[in-house]
Amino acid sequence: MTLEQRKKAFEFIDLHKDEMLCLLKELVTTESDTRNKNSVDNLAQKLKEILCSIGMNTRIVEYKNSGNSIVAESASNKCKKGVILSGHMDTVFKKGTLENMPFKIENDKIYGPGVLDMKGGIIIALYVIKALNSIEYNERPIKVIISGDEETGHCNSKCNELFINESKGFGAAFNFETGFLDNGVIVGRKGVAEFSLEIEGISAHAGNSPEKGRSAIQEMAYKIIDIQNLNNLKNGTTFNVGTITGGTVPNAIPDYAKIEIDVRYTKLSEKSSIENTLQSIASKTYIEGTKSKLKVKSYMPPMETTDDVMKLFEFAKKTSAEIGLGDIYSKTTGGGSDASYIVTAGVPALCAMGVKGEWNHTPREYGIVESLFERAKLIIACILNLDEYLK
Numbered sequence: 001m002t003l004e005q006r007k008k009a010f011e012f013i014d015l016h017k018d019e020m021l022c023l024l025k026e027l028v029t030t031e032s033d034t035r036n037k038n039s040v041d042n043l044a045q046k047l048k049e050i051l052c053s054i055g056m057n058t059r060i061v062e063y064k065n066s067g068n069s070i071v072a073e074s075a076s077n078k079c080k081k082g083v084i085l086s087g088h089m090d091t092v093f094k095k096g097t098l099e100n101m102p103f104k105i106e107n108d109k110i111y112g113p114g115v116l117d118m119k120g121g122i123i124i125a126l127y128v129i130k131a132l133n134s135i136e137y138n139e140r141p142i143k144v145i146i147s148g149d150e151e152t153g154h155c156n157s158k159c160n161e162l163f164i165n166e167s168k169g170f171g172a173a174f175n176f177e178t179g180f181l182d183n184g185v186i187v188g189r190k191g192v193a194e195f196s197l198e199i200e201g202i203s204a205h206a207g208n209s210p211e212k213g214r215s216a217i218q219e220m221a222y223k224i225i226d227i228q229n230l231n232n233l234k235n236g237t238t239f240n241v242g243t244i245t246g247g248t249v250p251n252a253i254p255d256y257a258k259i260e261i262d263v264r265y266t267k268l269s270e271k272s273s274i275e276n277t278l279q280s281i282a283s284k285t286y287i288e289g290t291k292s293k294l295k296v297k298s299y300m301p302p303m304e305t306t307d308d309v310m311k312l313f314e315f316a317k318k319t320s321a322e323i324g325l326g327d328i329y330s331k332t333t334g335g336g337s338d339a340s341y342i343v344t345a346g347v348p349a350l351c352a353m354g355v356k357g358e359w360n361h362t363p364r365e366y367g368i369v370e371s372l373f374e375r376a377k378l379i380i381a382c383i384l385n386l387d388e389y390l391k
């Protein structure tokens with residue numbers, strides 16, 4: 001990279017600030033409720049056209065029961081490892097939210113459903129590519145992966161596998177989730193596993209024949225204590241019995257109880273031991289005559305803070321300081337994102353690289369206008385300088 005190239009690419013961003021905001025308005029006003037496949041697919045089609053128009057080979061990955069996803073690749077014949085720009089186009093907001101939460105720009109802040117989480121991030125990705133095109137960059141392949149059902153955890157699609165398969169072999173990834181106001185960048189996210197445990201007992205009248213009953217609730221109570229005792233705040237593996245149902249009326253011994261369990265963990269290697277431990281609790285019987293059944297509901301891998309992730313972070317930190325955007329700092333969080341799948345595929349990723357702001361998923365959601373341009377420049381500088389990281 002030459003400094004002249006970087007300067008020109010930055011100038012492109014400076015010259016297109018209004019256009020970026022205009023396109024952001026268009027994306028935000030094309031509502032894409034994660035539960036409404038048609039609305040997400042409509043936005044996917046629009047994004048496909050935009051990506052095609054900026055020279056990306058783009059395809060829509062269709063899913064029957066969830067919003068479609070997009071994969072777009074630049075035509076680069078260089079054999080250097082490529083860069084992934086990723087995110088999602090669905091939002092948590094119901095169609096029609098715009099009426100009470102219109103797109104607007106006020107006091108250097110942008111408002112509207114999904115403006116922060118994460119349509120602003122999609123704009124950043126698009127303009128990084130446009131700016132790189134403007135200087136005829138073709139050093140490394142660039143791939144864009146945008147999912148259409150992130151907010152529902154890809155529970156009705158195979159989009160998690162799409163992220164893993166499409167990422168393999170790439171050199172670095174930037175995921176444009178909600179950016180933090182304090183310049184924090186995510187280098188690790190916990191994995192999430194959800195389980196359900198059902199217990200069958202034997203019902204009986206609580207007054208006439210209590211001795212004939214076998215209480216599913218009592219059996220469950222012992223097991224809940226066992227599960228909660230697995231909590232290890234020190235290493236970050238947490239167990240939460242989050243819901244409980246069971247029984248019918250106060251005067252009957254309950255023959256059924258069910259709980260749902262949320263487990264958070266930091267290392268992919270913990271997955272099987274978590275399941276085995278819960279299974280051994282399920283298999284143990286405190287009250288003879290009750291039966292327990294454990295079910296795995298979903299798994300999301302952790303975004304592990306690997307050495308390569310930290311190396312990429314240090315490189316981005318240095319780059320940010322170098323171009324005058326201040327220090328970024330690394331942080332980890334308990335919530336998941338698609339960056340987890342990318343890291344699982346062996347590709348170092350930085351997450352929360354999108355527009356900076358606050359209150360995502362609420363009517364107060366907003367993004368900082370300037371961060372749209374700053375983040376685009378940071379990613380451009382990182383890509384142009386990537387040889388320094390990927391020697």
Ligand SMILES: [Zn+2]
Pocket residue numbers: 088117118150177178
């Ligand atoms: Zn998001």
